[in-house]
Every structure is written in structure tokens, then in C-alpha cells.
Amino acid sequence: xxxxxxxxxxxxxxxxxxxxxxxxxxxxxxxxxxxxxxxxxxxxxxxxxxxxxxxxxxxxxxxxxxxxxxxxxxxxxxxxxxxxxxxxxxxxxxxxxxxxxxxxxxxxxxxxxxxxxxxxxxxxxxxxxxxxxxxxxxxxxxxxxxxxxxxxxxxxxxxxxxxxxxxxxxxxxxxxxxxxxxxxxxxxxxxxxxxxxxxxxxxxxxxxxxxxxxxxxxxxxxxxxxxxxxxxxxxxxxxxxxxxxxxxxxxxxxxxxxxxxxxxxxxxxxxxxxxxxxxxxxxxxxxxxxxxxxxxx
Amino acid sequence: xxxxxxxxxxxxxxxxxxxxxxxxxxxxxxxxxxxxxxxxxxxxxxxxxxxxxxxxxxxxxxxxxxxxxxxxxxxxxxxxxxxxxxxxxxxxxxxxxxxxxxxxxxxxxxxxxxxxxxxxxxxxxxxxxxxxxxxxxxxxxxxxxxxxxxxxxxxxxxxxxxxxxxxxxxxxxxxxxxxxxxxxxxxxxxxxxxxxxxxxxxxxxxxxxxxxxxxxxxxxxxxxxxxxxxxxxxxxxxxxxxxxxxxxxxxxxxxxxxxxxxxxxxxxxxxxxxxxxxxxxxxxxxxxxxxxxxxxxxxxxxxxxxxxxxxxxxxxxxxxxxxxxxxxxxxxxxxxxxxxxxxxxxxxxxxxxxxxxxxxxxxxxxxxxxxxxxxxxxxxxxxxxxxxxxxxxxx
Numbered sequence: 001x002x003x004x005x006x007x008x009x010x011x012x013x014x015x016x017x018x019x020x021x022x023x024x025x026x027x028x029x030x031x032x033x034x035x036x037x038x039x040x041x042x043x044x045x046x047x048x049x050x051x052x053x054x055x056x057x058x059x060x061x062x063x064x065x066x067x068x069x070x071x072x073x074x075x076x077x078x079x080x081x082x083x084x085x086x087x088x089x090x091x092x093x094x095x096x097x098x099x100x101x102x103x104x105x106x107x108x109x110x111x112x113x114x115x116x117x118x119x120x121x122x123x124x125x126x127x128x129x130x131x132x133x134x135x136x137x138x139x140x141x142x143x144x145x146x147x148x149x150x151x152x153x154x155x156x157x158x159x160x161x162x163x164x165x166x167x168x169x170x171x172x173x174x175x176x177x178x179x180x181x182x183x184x185x186x187x188x189x190x191x192x193x194x195x196x197x198x199x200x201x202x203x204x205x206x207x208x209x210x211x212x213x214x215x216x217x218x219x220x221x222x223x224x225x226x227x228x229x230x231x232x233x234x235x236x237x238x239x240x241x242x243x244x245x246x247x248x249x250x251x252x253x254x255x256x257x258x259x260x261x262x263x264x265x266x267x268x269x270x271x272x273x274x275x276x277x278x279x280x281x282x283x284x285x286x287x288x289x290x291x292x293x294x295x296x297x
Numbered sequence: 298x299x300x301x302x303x304x305x306x307x308x309x310x311x312x313x314x315x316x317x318x319x320x321x322x323x324x325x326x327x328x329x330x331x332x333x334x335x336x337x338x339x340x341x342x343x344x345x346x347x348x349x350x351x352x353x354x355x356x357x358x359x360x361x362x363x364x365x366x367x368x369x370x371x372x373x374x375x376x377x378x379x380x381x382x383x384x385x386x387x388x389x390x391x392x393x394x395x396x397x398x399x400x401x402x403x404x405x406x407x408x409x410x411x412x413x414x415x416x417x418x419x420x421x422x423x424x425x426x427x428x429x430x431x432x433x434x435x436x437x438x439x440x441x442x443x444x445x446x447x448x449x450x451x452x453x454x455x456x457x458x459x460x461x462x463x464x465x466x467x468x469x470x471x472x473x474x475x476x477x478x479x480x481x482x483x484x485x486x487x488x489x490x491x492x493x494x495x496x497x498x499x500x501x502x503x504x505x506x507x508x509x510x511x512x513x514x515x516x517x518x519x520x521x522x523x524x525x526x527x528x529x530x531x532x533x534x535x536x537x538x539x540x541x542x543x544x545x546x547x548x549x550x551x552x553x554x555x556x557x558x559x560x561x562x563x564x565x566x567x568x569x570x571x572x573x574x575x576x577x578x579x580x581x582x583x584x585x586x587x588x589x590x591x592x593x594x595x596x597x598x599x600x601x602x603x604x605x606x607x608x609x610x611x612x613x614x615x616x617x618x619x620x621x622x623x624x625x626x627x628x629x630x631x632x633x634x635x636x637x638x639x640x641x642x643x644x645x646x647x648x649x650x651x652x653x654x655x656x657x658x659x660x661x662x663x664x665x666x667x668x669x670x671x672x673x674x675x676x677x678x679x680x681x682x683x684x685x686x687x688x689x690x691x692x
Contacts, residue, residue: 187389190356195403195458196377205402209393 033269041263053270062242063271066252072158073248074226077165082218084166085173090203092174093181103178110171117168118235125149125160150236157237157246165232169225173218180214181207216290220283227279230254249275298366298380298461298494300330300353305362307348307518322348324518326362330496330511335488337505338498340515341541346498347466349515353496354464355379366461377406379462382455382493386467388447390439390454397435400425400453407458425453429487445476452487463488465497469504481508502542506530514538531646532665536656539580539649548622550614551653552579557661559650562616566594567643569650569661576653578618583609585647586624588632592642596622601632608632612639 033039034054038047057063092102109117126133127148136146147153149160184207192202208215230250233241241247242255249271256268305326308319323345330336338346351357353364355376364372371379390399400422404413413421426432429449434442439450448468455463468484469477485508488495499505505512506526514521514529514537521541522534533539539547552561553576559567561579586594588610596612599621610624610632624641626632632639650659 185387185389187385187387188391191383191385191389191454192402193356194354194376194381194383195454196375196406197402198406201406206391209391 030269030272033265034273036266039264039266041265046266053266054274057267057270057274060267062247062255063249063252065242065245066247066249069158069161069246070227070229070248073161073165073229074223076162077169077226078219078222080162081166081169081173082215082222085170085177085218086215088170088174089177089181090207092178103174106174107171109168110175114168114231115235118164118232121160121164121236122150127152151244154245157244160236161233161246164236165226165229168232169222173222176214176218177211180211184210212293213290216286220286220290223282223286224279227275227282249278299332300328300462300494300496301363301365302326302328302330302349302353303363303365305349305352305359305364307345307352307357308360322518323352323359326518326520328513328520328523330494332494333492334510335485335495335497335508337509337512338496338515339502339505339512339541340500340521342500344515345518346500346515348518350464350466350496350498353462354381354383356383380458380460381462381464382458382460384448384451384455384463384465384468386470388439388451388471390447390450392439394438395435396426396431396437396439396442396450397422399439399450400435400457403454403458421457422453425457426450428456428490429453429483444472445480448472448480449483452484456487456491456493460493463491463493463495465495467499468497469499469501477504484508503544506542514541516541532658533580533649534658536578536580536651539651543582545583545609545623545625547580547582547649548624549618550579550581550616551618552577552616552650554650554659559648561594562614564593564595567645567648568663569645570663572650572659572661577659578651578653578656580649580651581643582647583623583625585644586610586626586641587644588624588626588630588639589642590640592640594641594643595638596641598632598634598636598639601634603628610639 035049035051036046037050037052040046088106092099092106095102124134125136127136127146127150132140132146133149135149139146147156149156151157188206188210189202192206197205228250229248233246233248233251237244237246239259241251242259247255253268253271253275256264256271305323306321307323308321311318311320326345326349338349340346348357352359355371355374355378359372362372363370366379376383391402394402397419401418404418404421407413423432423435426435429452431442431446431449431453434446434450439447442450448471452463452465452468455465465484469480472480481504484495484497497509509526511524512526512529513523516537522529522538524532529538530542533542536549540549550561552559552566554560554569554572554574556574557568557570557572558565559569559572559577559579596614599611599613602609602611606628607625608628608630610626612622612624613620614622645661645663646665648664650661650664651657652659
């Protein structure tokens, strides 16, 4: 090894040490835990090794509910938020007056505390014995009867959850897409204009392919982010998610570790690995689709 | 298609909002581009030449004035209605489409009665591709072909709708030096073959001089001179044009005229009969110097450079505007390289006088190869105001 690469490794030591201790080792440990059966965290003993943890988790109704919730959240919010973000970004890039003001407004949710936003959503959507939230007042206005979005039927809670998630993830996507749109060389648009291209065709044939790498980036990170949903759910429905029927996979993992029925690192690890497998599969599929359809220049 | 630009003015709001107000990019631009000619808009960057091109194209509207294509007023018409093809400096080839798809793109936009069948589109695209000699590249992506080939694809795309006017914005600036030479000949060939009225923008005077039928020299949004390249080079209307054209550039001295004699420093260097007395700016083309041991013009010798068939003498002079001057002399000229001075004679037909204040050309007898009588006749015509003097010269 020459001096140059020795130096390089020397500089890397702090990063490698930290990553090793706090990322690589825990990852490895999660795998180990997940195969240790009947692990007792107090005595740090276990009965044996095997796949029982996985079969327990996969048969647990709470886990099945969490899996279902997470999938619904992912399938609804990822396309919706990406599509809406694209719409907003195109709108933002085509206006000239007050563009910066609107950009700032759309970016506000990004810098707002998740729990604060959750609280606001709760107030907006809630229904108590005495008062109706803002949303229910609107429903009343149109002659409907009020719904308890926070503590009511499943679909109502899921609606709030989806709206909330879309609202929270939007600013980042808008930010990425507006900068992607801004980075398209204006000559392309000029050339298209000289050739009399309709604006829809310009968008579909030029803009969209040009920013497609960024759209795919957002879809992939959107999938990963939505699969990891937890904090947002807590912000609206509180910590007892299993009782609310709104738990997510990450929520289940957390509950298994620290919740009321917690203290089961093996089950938590198994659930975490199931989540990992799902995210990995979806990401690989995404990348395969991307390789086939996204145009590289 | 003849293009007429009638007193075109373009003003933008100032980008710096603190200053505000309007910036004039092009002012009172008056020009007729004859049908089937290749015309270059030439000028330093920021002189308004690209803005002018965009206005001919229809990408920008003039603030004042009218644009005519033949007998049609196209001032407010959109580009596709005008029937123009445009090649952008960046080529603007869509990277996700193949060369063929790129060339076909304008045809796919056609609607209604003009709509073409797929086969017809391919046929026309292939024809345009063969015109620019890229038929074998049709299935490639733009990133898979060279810069010069990308340029041709862009030209093919601009030509595929058989436009009446072809516009090229700095068509050669992205190419390396050698490719520039061949590509500019190629542009010339394509223009001749198609006979399309072509306007191109460049800041490279050599490029403009080499292929255009006419050049339009611009400075700060106004036309400085219009004419055939050689004519503009030989007979510049003003100091700016004379300095802008020619490599190596013209050598500029301070001088003065006294009773028909031109003085540079204290030396009487040339007879300039009929030039008015007073301070003048003297421009001498590098080829305007003749090494002559008895010559009237003494300069400090710096170096003698022999490059191929040219011999240049690098020299200095107190009255020189630049630090050094360069004279291109015949290769059999004898220059004593050990001497500190070199003496020249000036060729009157390569020496140009300009007003020291305005930079306007001052004529003198003997400055052209023409007979003095012809000069007098030409000046009489000019004085009578028969042909319009080149626009914008006073700004």
C-alpha cells in the first residue's frame, strides 16, 4: 500500500469507526436477534435458533394490520404526492409574478415540526362530543353528517393519514421537481416553439423525459419513506396505534421493543427484516423499470 | 424569401431591478436581406445580434418596427406560421430521441390539412438527413454522435419543414477549430443547394467573412456597416468596423493631418490630399506596411516572426494605441534584426483615416485603387444622398 492510499484510509477511519459501531454492527445484530428464539432481554439468554420469530410475526394480527396499513399508505400517497408535486412544480415554473413567494409557501411544511403539523391536522379533522373540527363543519355546510376522522371508522382515519402524508412529503418533491424543471435548457423549449409544438406535447415529449430521472428518484425515495412511516401516524393517532388499528410496520417494530407489550427484540428484528425485504424488492423493481424506461442522455 | 427589417427596436426591462428602466438591445435596425443570400450578423457579445435573430425568428417581439417576409408583415406572427427553421447555439437536440426522431419532431407537430403520414415524415426526414450527409446516423442518440454531426442534425431538423428562412445562432462556436473550417463550408454548401435565405449570428469575424454574401457589423444594438465582406474590410465606415474585422487586427495610431500630409508623431508618413486638417485616428492594416530602409515611418523593432509563408514584424511606436503593432511583410523583405528600429512605407490603400472624436471615416485622395475622379464621383453621389448611408452610423 502506498502512502497516498494509506493517507486516504487514515482520513476514513473516523467515518468507518462510527458507521461500523452505529450502523453496520446493529444491522448485523438485527439479523442475529431475528433468529434467536425466546430471547430474554433481561437475562440476555435464548432457547435456540430458528425461524420461529418470523412465523410468529407473520401470523400476528397486529402485524398483518400494520402491513396492510403501510401498503395502503404507500400505494395511495406515493403516486398522489408525486403527481401533485409535478403539477404544482409545473405551475410554479410557469408563473412569473410572486414565484418566490409561492415557492416559499409550498416549502413551509418541510420546515414545520411533524408533531405540530399532526396536532393541527387533529384539530382540523377531529370531532368531539361538544365541537366539530373545521373539516366536519365544511361537511355540515354541504349537508353531510360529521365523521370522527381521528377516532372513528377505519377509512376515515386512513383518509386523514393519506392527506397528512401527502401534505408532509410534498414540499421536498416540489423543491426537487422545480429545480429539475429549471435545469432543462430553455433552448429545448425555444426549438419546440419554433417548430410550433403544442404546450401539451412539449410537456409530454420534452419536459417529462428530461426530468424523468428526478421523478424516478422521487418515486423510489417516496416508496422507501412511506414504508418507513411512523412518526406521522403517532402525531395524529397517538402512541397506542394497535388499539387505533392504524399501526405501521415501523410502529409495530417500535411497539415490540418499547411498547406496552414490548421487550421482544427478536420479534422486532424479524419484523424489521420483513420490512427490509419488502423495501428491497420494491426498490429493485423500481430500478429495473427505471433502467428500461428512463431516457439517459 | 426577402427579409426586410424596418426600423426594429427592442427594449427590455432592466434585469437589475434597483436600476430599473429599460435596456435597449437593438435600436433602429434597418436592413434588407435579399432572397437566397447568406447573411452574417457580426458583432461582439452583447451587441444585440442574437436578439435580432430571435426577432426574425419570432421568439421575441420587436418593441418598435416591422418585419417583412416578402410582402407579408410577420411582425406579430408566431415562428411556425412564419416558416422559419432555427439552429440553436446549443443545437437543442432532444437527448432522449434518436437522430431520426429529432429530425421528424417538427413534422409531427403539423396538424389538420398539413398532417403527414408516418411514411411521408420518414421520407422527408431521410431527405433532410441526406442533404446534410448524416443518413447513416439516424438510429443513434445525439450523445452518440460527434459535435459536428450534432450540428448537422440540428440543421436537418431546421430544414425538414422546408422553411423559407434558415436562422443559425452561433452555429460554429461549439466546434473545435478544425471542424469549424469544414462545417462552415458545409453550411455554405447546404445554403447554396437549398437556396434558402439564411441569416447567421457570429462574433467571429473570420467565420462571417469566409462564407457570407453580406455581413452586418453591429455594436451596442446598432448597425455599424453592411456590405460584402471584402468591401467592408477594405472600406470600413468607422473605426469600430475597421478594428473588428481582420486578423491580425488593424494597427491604430494617433496622428494628425496638416495641409494634405499625414503625420504620425513628428514624421510625415503619407500624402492624404483633401483630408481636412486636424487630429485623426490612423488605421493601418498589417499588410499595409512595406519595409523600406528609406521609408518615412520609424518604429521600434521588437521581433521578426516567420510563420509559413508570412513574415511578420512586431514593432512599437509611441503613437500606437496598443502596446505592439504587427506588420505582415513580403517574405523577401530585408529586416536587420539586430537593429533597434525598422522603417516602413505605408500603402495608401491599406491606410484608413478616422475622425479622432467620432471615429467616422475620413476619405483622402489615393486611398483606393480607384482613380481620384471615381472617388470624387462617389462622394458626390453620397453627398447628394442618393443611396441611403449605412444605418445607425451616428449612434
